[in-house]
Amino acid sequence: MKAFIEAVAGSRVRRKYDEVTLVETGKRELREAYPFAYGFVLGTRTEDGDALDCFIVSKGDFSPGDTVECEAEEG
Numbered sequence: 658m659k660a661f662i663e664a665v666a667g668s669r670v671r672r673k674y675d676e677v678t679l680v681e682t683g684k685r686e687l688r689e690a691y692p693f694a695y696g697f698v699l700g701t702r703t704e705d706g707d708a709l710d711c712f713i714v715s716k717g718d719f720s721p722g723d724t725v726e727c728e729a730e731e732g
């Protein structure tokens with residue numbers, strides 16, 4: 658599956674993107690930093706109509722707006 662990165666590990670800034678066009682639509686500052694890269698799984702929809710949120714647990718160096726290939730694990 659592919660995940661789209663909205664925030665990198667250690668960041669207190671989450672950028673918001675349109676889940677279809679992937680165009681940045683805003684950003685917000687958080688109280689605490691993300692422990693891992695954070696984003697959403699492309700091509701998914703949850704009951705509220707949004708894409709499925711995810712953390713990307715990796716030693717990789719990502720940037721907001723990156724698309725990465727991932728494997729899902731239940732936690």
